[in-house]
Amino acid sequence: IDLSVTWLGQTMPGCLYNASGVWCREEGELEALHASAAAAVITKSATLTPRDGNPEPRYCRTPLGSINSMGLPNRGFDYYLDYARRYRYGSGKPLFLSLSGLSLDDNCAMLRRLAEEGLPAVPEVNLSCPNVPGKPQLGYDFAATAEALEAFDAAYSGLYGVKLPPYFDPAHFAAMAEILNRHPRLAFVTCINSIGNGLVVDIDSEAVVIKPKDGLGGLGGDYVLPTALANVREFFRLLPGKDVVGCGGVKSGREAFMHILAGARAVQVGTCLYHEGPGAFSRIAGELAMLMRVKGYRSLDAFRGRLRTL
Numbered sequence: 001i002d003l004s005v006t007w008l009g010q011t012m013p014g015c016l017y018n019a020s021g022v023w024c025r026e027e028g029e030l031e032a033l034h035a036s037a038a039a040a041v042i043t044k045s046a047t048l049t050p051r052d053g054n055p056e057p058r059y060c061r062t063p064l065g066s067i068n069s070m071g072l073p074n075r076g077f078d079y080y081l082d083y084a085r086r087y088r089y090g091s092g093k094p095l096f097l098s099l100s101g102l103s104l105d106d107n108c109a110m111l112r113r114l115a116e117e118g119l120p121a122v123p124e125v126n127l128s129c130p131n132v133p134g135k136p137q138l139g140y141d142f143a144a145t146a147e148a149l150e151a152f153d154a155a156y157s158g159l160y161g162v163k164l165p166p167y168f169d170p171a172h173f174a175a176m177a178e179i180l181n182r183h184p185r186l187a188f189v190t191c192i193n194s195i196g197n198g199l200v201v202d203i204d205s206e207a208v209v210i211k212p213k214d215g216l217g218g219l220g221g222d223y224v225l226p227t228a229l230a231n232v233r234e235f236f237r238l239l240p241g242k243d244v245v246g247c248g249g250v251k252s253g254r255e256a257f258m259h260i261l262a263g264a265r266a267v268q269v270g271t272c273l274y275h276e277g278p279g280a281f282s283r284i285a286g287e288l289a290m291l292m293r294v295k296g297y298r299s300l301d302a303f304r305g306r307l308r309t310l
């Protein structure tokens with residue numbers, strides 16, 4: 001059973017890696033991911049300067065997944081760039097740098113700095129953080145997204161990707177695809193980020209469960225799987241020549257299989273990784289391989305994007 005994935009001019013040994021934000025803020029966490037069965041590593045979304053993030057409690061696990069309003073806590077761009085300078089690219093596991101500047105200028109400054117370094121690390125620009133008070137998700141503003149992508153192309157001459165928020169309307173899928181398809185070096189989109197601004201209520205305390213934004217936070221886990229699959233399948237159809245990375249609701253080989261069937265080139269794991277740790281990757285990969293064996297598939301190419309309609 002071959003779980004390898006060839007994209008971005010390289011072949012990685014498997015198809016699973018972390019969702020940005022989970023188990024990836026500190027170098028020790030990143031090294032643990034690299035040492036695990038994860039096939040790639042992506043860093044916590046970086047801002048130009050370090051951030052403490054939102055007041056706690058800012059993350060809560062629920063029976064169906066998670067809610068978070070971390071507020072972009074991170075060590076700052078220089079910390080992750082330094083890690084990228086020392087990363088062992090020869091391992092065959094790509095390194096992605098998630099960038100989430102608080103302004104277009106910040107995103108372009110980080111992209112320009114990364115371009116100057118000439119490192120193999122691939123940027124994934126986050127258009128979808130839902131948890132910085134006062135900062136709407138860029139990906140929901142089509143004009144601003146169009147402007148940003150033009151600026152990214154000018155700031156960075158290599159291949160890059162974007163992390164998209166979930167969309168919920170065919171008109172929005174079409175509008176975003178029209179914008180994204182203008183950019184040949186935009187090599188992939190990662191669908192989806194958390195479903196923003198959900199509200200989890202604790203009926204015992206009769207209170208919300210996280211402090212920021214009076215309890216509003218991004219949802220992950222079982223809550224988001226159908227929405228994630230829809231975004232993967234729609235953008236797989238609408239973005240010829242680009243890759244779609246599936247993210248959302250993956251907790252076993254089953255959901256990984258669903259994402260790939262929907263068109264995902266590779267699959268990210270967030271909420272499940274937060275709770276299980278990097279051992280999740282070998283478990284999920286084993287479950288995926290077993291599922292493929294039962295179904296008679298020897299590689300991901302044998303079923304990627306082959307979701308049947310009725």
Ligand SMILES: O=C(O)c1[nH]c(=O)[nH]c(=O)c1Cl
Nearest residue numbers: 069070071072129131194218
């Ligand atoms: O609050 C966060 O740090 C956060 N949380 C998310 O669920 N998605 C993001 O992109 C970010 Cl940047």
